[in-house]
Amino acid sequence: MQRFLTPTDIGELQKALEDAHAVKASPYADQTLGKNKTLLLIFFNASLRTRLSTQRAAMNLGMNVIVLDVNKDSWKLETETGVIMDSDKPEHIKEAVPVMGQYCDIIGVRSFAKFESKEEDYSESIINQFINYSGVPVISLESATRHPLQAFADIITIEENKTTERPKVVLTWAPHPRALPQAVPNSFVEWMKEADVDLTITHPEGYELAPEFMEGVNFEADQNIAFKNADFIYAKNWASYNSYGKILTKDLSWTVTEEKMALTNNAKFMHCLPVRRNMIVSDKVIESENSLVIPQAANRVVSAQVVLQRMLQVIAEEEDF
Ligand code: CP
Numbered sequence: 001m002q003r004f005l006t007p008t009d010i011g012e013l014q015k016a017l018e019d020a021h022a023v024k025a026s027p028y029a030d031q032t033l034g035k036n037k038t039l040l041l042i043f044f045n046a047s048l049r050t051r052l053s054t055q056r057a058a059m060n061l062g063m064n065v066i067v068l069d070v071n072k073d074s075w076k077l078e079t080e081t082g083v084i085m086d087s088d089k090p091e092h093i094k095e096a097v098p099v100m101g102q103y104c105d106i107i108g109v110r111s112f113a114k115f116e117s118k119e120e121d122y123s124e125s126i127i128n129q130f131i132n133y134s135g136v137p138v139i140s141l142e143s144a145t146r147h148p149l150q151a152f153a154d155i156i157t158i159e160e161n162k163t164t165e166r167p168k169v170v171l172t173w174a175p176h177p178r179a180l181p182q183a184v185p186n187s188f189v190e191w192m193k194e195a196d197v198d199l200t201i202t203h204p205e206g207y208e209l210a211p212e213f214m215e216g217v218n219f220e221a222d223q224n225i226a227f228k229n230a231d232f233i234y235a236k237n238w239a240s241y242n243s244y245g246k247i248l249t250k251d252l253s254w255t256v257t258e259e260k261m262a263l264t265n266n267a268k269f270m271h272c273l274p275v276r277r278n279m280i281v282s283d284k285v286i287e288s289e290n291s292l293v294i295p296q297a298a299n300r301v302v303s304a305q306v307v308l309q310r311m312l313q314v315i316a317e318e319e320d321f
Contacts (some may be wrong), residue, residue: 001132001137001307001311001314002131002137002138002311002314003137003138003139003140003254003311004137004138004139004140004148004311005124005127005140005143005146005319006146007147007148007151007190007191007194009148010152010306010307010310012219013155013191013194013195016152016158016306017159018161019306019309019310020152020156020299020302020303020306023045023060023188023302023305023306023309024302026061026267027164027301028060029061030060030061030062030198030309030312031060031061031255031318032062033061033062033063033309033312033313034058034061034063034064034087034308034312035062036064037062037064037105037106037315038063038064038065038066038103038104038105038313039054039055039058039063039064039065039066039067039104039105039106039107039108039308040065040066040067040100040103040106040107040108041054041055041065041067041068041069041070041107041108041110041137041141042068042070042100042103042108042109042110042130043067043068043069043070043071043110043141043202044070044071044109044110044111044112045110045112045142047109047110047118047141047142048143048273048274049272049273049297049300050082050110050141050142050150050300051067053297053301053304054108054139054141054149054270054300054304054308055067055184055300056304056310057301057302057304057305057308058304060301060305061305061308061309061312063308063312064105064176065156066177068100070136072095074090075089075090075096076089076090076091077086077089077091077092077093077096078091078093079093079125079126079129081094084266088262090236091098093126093129094129094133097130097133097134098131098133098134098135098304100134101133101134101135101136102189104136105136105137105312105315106136106137106138106139106308106311107134107136107137107138107139107189108138108139108140108141109126109127109130109131109138109139109140109141109143110141110142110143111127111142112142112143112144112146112181112183113127113144113145113181113182113183113245114144115179115181115239115244115245116259117244118241118244118245118300120291121145121181122144122145122210123146124143124144124145124146125276126143126144127140127143127144132271133138136314137311137314139202139225139304139307139308139311142184143183143200144181144183145182145186145210146183146185146186146190147151147186147187147189147272148187148191148277148298149303149307150184150187150188150272150300150303151187151188151190152303152306152307153297153299153300153302153303153313154188154191154234154270154272154296154299155191155192155195156299156302156303157270157292157295157296157299158195158197158232160295160299161232161268161292161295162231162232164229164231165196166196166197166198166229167197167198167231167232167263168197168200168203168229168231168232169192169193169197169199169200169230169231169232170199170200170226170227170230170233170234170264170267171185171188171189171200171201171202171208171234171236172201172202172203172223172226172227172231172233172235172236172254172256173185173203173204173236173237173238173254174209174236174237174254174256174279174280174281175200175249175250175251175252175254175255175277175279175280176237176247176250176276176280177250177276177279178247178295179239179245179246179247180237180238180239181239182209182210182213182236182239182241183211183281184236184238184240184272185201185209185236185238186213188215188234188236189201189209189213189214190213190286193216193217198218199217199218200217200219200220200226200227200230201214201217201218201219201220201226202219202220202221202227202254204248204249204251204254205221205248206240206242206243206248206249207238207240207241207248208241208242209241210241216261221252222262224263227260227261227263228263228264228266229264229265230263230264230265230267231254231264231265231267231268231291232267232268232270233260233261233264233267233268233269233270234270234271235256235269235271235275235280235281236271236272236280237276237279247265250279252279255278255280255281255282256269256273256281256282256285256286257281257282257285258282258284258285258286258288261285261290262289266290267290267293268291268292269281269285269286269288269290269291269293270291270292270293270296271293272296273293273296275293292301297309299314
């Protein structure tokens with residue numbers, strides 16, 4: 001595996017879930033696989049879970065880890081092509097990325113949507129420059145349009161907690177004070193389409209995801225109807241795609257409350273975190289016994305470890321060749 005951005009990159013989902021189960025049962029079984037191998041984690045944006053869980057996954061595999069917060073620890077990087085570099089950015093990403101590739105065996109990159117241009121964000125220009133110029137395998141730690149390590153952890157969590165063969169999973173928009181990217185809902189939908197689940201999306205008017213993600217997905221405009229018979233409620237805020245990056249409403253009637261959860265089939269509550277309490281979800285729901293937010297975050301180590309393991313196996317095969 002040379003890159004990890006979409007479910008296609010990990011191959012057959014069932015096999016990936018079996019690998020996740022094996023990693024969880026024996027997290028230190030492959031401690032020699034990462035010996036003398038280095039993972040470089042590059043952050044253009046803040047992180048708690050992604051940073052710690054990916055480091056932990058690498059350590060479980062015996063890897064060395066270097067973390068670079070580009071905004072604090074490095075030269076500011078120019079990411080536009082063809083510009084006269086007379087601003088406060090003294091280094092171009094086209095030199096910085098291949099240099100980074102000299103110091104490691106795998107790179108993970110976090111680079112959020114900037115919301116300056118839909119075309120720019122959806123072209124995934126930052127992570128694609130890492131894929132094109134680093135010379136090493138690249139993992140998305142959340143790019144402009146996708147958060148695959150989160151979605152893989154989400155599906156592991158659903159598999160572990162489902163009580164029916166084909167659970168009803170509802171992705172609900174919920175209010176937030178700031179404009180957030182579509183990466184988490186995009187990847188969640190993309191991965192759920194690969195899984196054996198009955199997926200419904202509910203959101204206020206104007207919050208449709210990009211057509212390639214909405215295609216083939218059941219949509220219900222009424223959140224209360226969507227919640228009926230749900231086995232999993234996955235709450236998330238995202239800014240508008242069509243009115244790109246805009247907040248169209250902060251309607252608190254979309255907050256996930258005990259009353260809303262009572263409409264479901266005793267559903268489990270999920271959120272990727274960090275979460276704004278009493279905007280996205282009430283204190284009582286997130287603290288209830290049906291809340292999966294902590295085991296969901298714990299599974300971020302598992303999803304990262306499966307991806308790293310596969311990349312290290314390819315590197316080992318290439319070295320043996
Ligand atoms: N869910 C998630 O990616 O969390 P962080 O932003 O803290 O990494």
